[in-house]
Amino acid sequence: MSDIYIHTEKLCFSYTDADGKAEHPALNGISVDIHEGEYVAVLGHNGSGKSTFAKLLNLILEPTSGKLVIGDVELTGRELSDEEVLQLRRNVGMVFQNPDNQLVATIVEEDVAFGPENLGVPHPELRERVDGALAAVDMSDYAHHEPHRLSGGQKQRVAIAGIIAMMPKCIIFDESTAMLDPSGRREVLNTIQMLNCEHGITVLNITHYMNEAAMADRILVINDGELLMDGTPDEIFAQREILRRVGLEVPQCAALIHELRKSGIDIDGTKISTVEDCAELIASYYAKTSLKQEEQDV
Amino acid sequence: MKGVAFGQYYPAVSPMHRIDPRAKVIMAVLYIVCTFLCKNLTGFIALLLSAILLVTLSHIPLKLVLRSLRPILFIIAFTSVINIFMTKGETLLTPESWKIKIYAEGIWNALFMVLRITVLIIGTGIFLTYTTTPIALTDALEYLLSPLKKIKIPVHDFAMMMTIALRFIPTLTEETEKIMNAQKARGADFTTGSLLKRAKALIPILVPLFVSAFNRAFDLASAMECRCYHGGEGRTRLNVLHYRAVDFVAILLVAAFGVGLFFLNRYGFGYTLS
Numbered sequence A: 001m002s003d004i005y006i007h008t009e010k011l012c013f014s015y016t017d018a019d020g021k022a023e024h025p026a027l028n029g030i031s032v033d034i035h036e037g038e039y040v041a042v043l044g045h046n047g048s049g050k051s052t053f054a055k056l057l058n059l060i061l062e063p064t065s066g067k068l069v070i071g072d073v074e075l076t077g078r079e080l081s082d083e084e085v086l087q088l089r090r091n092v093g094m095v096f097q098n099p100d101n102q103l104v105a106t107i108v109e110e111d112v113a114f115g116p117e118n119l120g121v122p123h124p125e126l127r128e129r130v131d132g133a134l135a136a137v138d139m140s141d142y143a144h145h146e147p148h149r150l151s152g153g154q155k156q157r158v159a160i161a162g163i164i165a166m167m168p169k170c171i172i173f174d175e176s177t178a179m180l181d182p183s184g185r186r187e188v189l190n191t192i193q194m195l196n197c198e199h200g201i202t203v204l205n206i207t208h209y210m211n212e213a214a215m216a217d218r219i220l221v222i223n224d225g226e227l228l229m230d231g232t233p234d235e236i237f238a239q240r241e242i243l244r245r246v247g248l249e250v251p252q253c254a255a256l257i258h259e260l261r262k263s264g265i266d267i268d269g270t271k272i273s274t275v276e277d278c279a280e281l282i283a284s285y286y287a288k289t290s291l292k293q294e295e296q297d298v
Numbered sequence B: 001m002k003g004v005a006f007g008q009y010y011p012a013v014s015p016m017h018r019i020d021p022r023a024k025v026i027m028a029v030l031y032i033v034c035t036f037l038c039k040n041l042t043g044f045i046a047l048l049l050s051a052i053l054l055v056t057l058s059h060i061p062l063k064l065v066l067r068s069l070r071p072i073l074f075i076i077a078f079t080s081v082i083n084i085f086m087t088k089g090e091t092l093l094t095p096e097s098w099k100i101k102i103y104a105e106g107i108w109n110a111l112f113m114v115l116r117i118t119v120l121i122i123g124t125g126i127f128l129t130y131t132t133t134p135i136a137l138t139d140a141l142e143y144l145l146s147p148l149k150k151i152k153i154p155v156h157d158f159a160m161m162m163t164i165a166l167r168f169i170p171t172l173t174e175e176t177e178k179i180m181n182a183q184k185a186r187g188a189d190f191t192t193g194s195l196l197k198r199a200k201a202l203i204p205i206l207v208p209l210f211v212s213a214f215n216r217a218f219d220l221a222s223a224m225e226c227r228c229y230h231g232g233e234g235r236t237r238l239n240v241l242h243y244r245a246v247d248f249v250a251i252l253l254v255a256a257f258g259v260g261l262f263f264l265n266r267y268g269f270g271y272t273l274s
Helices: A050-057 A082-091 A108-119 A125-136 A152-164 A182-198 A233-238 A240-245 A252-262 A275-297 B021-037 B041-057 B062-067 B070-086 B104-130 B134-151 B155-185 B195-201 B203-226 B245-267
Strands: A004-016 A023-035 A039-043 A065-070 A092-095 A170-174 A202-207 A218-223 A226-231
Touching: A004 A050, A023 A050, A023 A202, A023 A226, A039 A050, A039 A182, A050 A065, A050 A170, A050 A202, A082 A092, A092 A152, A092 B203, A108 A125, A108 A152, A125 A152, A152 A170, A152 A182, A170 A182, A182 A202, A218 A233, A226 A233, A226 A240, A233 A240, A233 A252, A252 A275, B021 B041, B021 B104, B021 B134, B021 B245, B041 B104, B041 B245, B062 B104, B070 B104, B134 B155, B155 B203, B195 B203
Parallel strands: A039 A202, A039 A218, A092 A170, A170 A202
Antiparallel strands: A004 A023, A004 A065, A218 A226
């Protein structure tokens, strides 16, 4: 197993009312280790605390108690300098839900440059990073377009490029596909998978779509601010009763694939995000096996 | 409303479009000075010719340029009337017995004033709004005003605000349309009734628009923080503006034109403004 990148111990966070009296606990002691290069999905229904968890990891919110270590730096229990916060945000990038609200500039390439510009990256490295990031998300052709003329999936890919250009070690996707249409979702999910596999970036995908979570190496299920389950998609989806109790329904496709795998049919369910994908997967498996069958018959 | 360019920018390939935006801002200022240097007929003829030259150099249809004068037509008419009737001179044009007295000087003054305002509007339009995108203009102003940072004026912050405002105009326009359609679908009526009634009908559009704009601002602020934004300090730029020799030549030409006008005042003919 590779090195631990994010380490939390009994991490807690409470929202305080505007008058500073009542406290609403959102996170109750989450202890988890996330390894370098892992693809982790964080599942939970609305209000479970999963987004709060994400916001703690790059200090948009400060933990009320508990321990948070990222890289080798302990970030809790002391005052952090501005320099340290910048360094952390540089290493842990975050892509938000609404693609419109995270693009700053009026031209795609200038938006991608926004992060590295803030870091003071000099020329010509700046140009290389921007072009590289746009190429990585397959948006090079749109470098001079205006963001508001792009589709939702394209905008979100530009936002991802903006994060990649800062060369982070880890990217958190905070429900980044929730506002996209199916084709946009597929574009973004493919990009996430590519970043994880080819660039070795640690990925945390916060989501309430079960099919999306199925694509990860590991799933964390958060309910009422507590870590309920932690395991591989196969392990998690096997416990359908527990999931249903916390308001998460295992998608029919994932359930089907899980049952098929259990009965010894070797298909890889990690790449499906829609019903069509699932149908295609089973069809291609069927075609392959019947082909083998014919060969054997001959 | 989608696809309508913001402002008056007219996309074209012309020598004027290619000049550095900072140079164009300087040229616009110089040109404004030029229009005030003119004092006699020769000067004003030269000024008018220069305006025509500018329009040709920027490849902008004359019709479009003239249309930009429409909003100030009233001001032009008003000032010329004031000039005609209020100027006292030596050559009286109306009979002695008339109560209203019009002098030749008044007519000249009015004519020069009209020419000056017209050329002023056309000139600044050509240098700034027609041939420069709003975003380039913002960049140029940030560069030109950067010395003001020394006396603690937050030039970068203002430029950032402008950029974000420009970025969100299409987004908010789209949103307004969506809200209006949603209200229309539920029977709202924005087009009939008295002015007061129509203004009241706008409230159900403005409230959700403001709420969503604040939410967007909040999201954008977190996103910017996540991308390490910490003000203008130590920031680099992807696209740095570069002066070319042509830009300096262009500035010099406008300056030379001003000097020329100054001498025309001495050797020119026709009525001279005091």
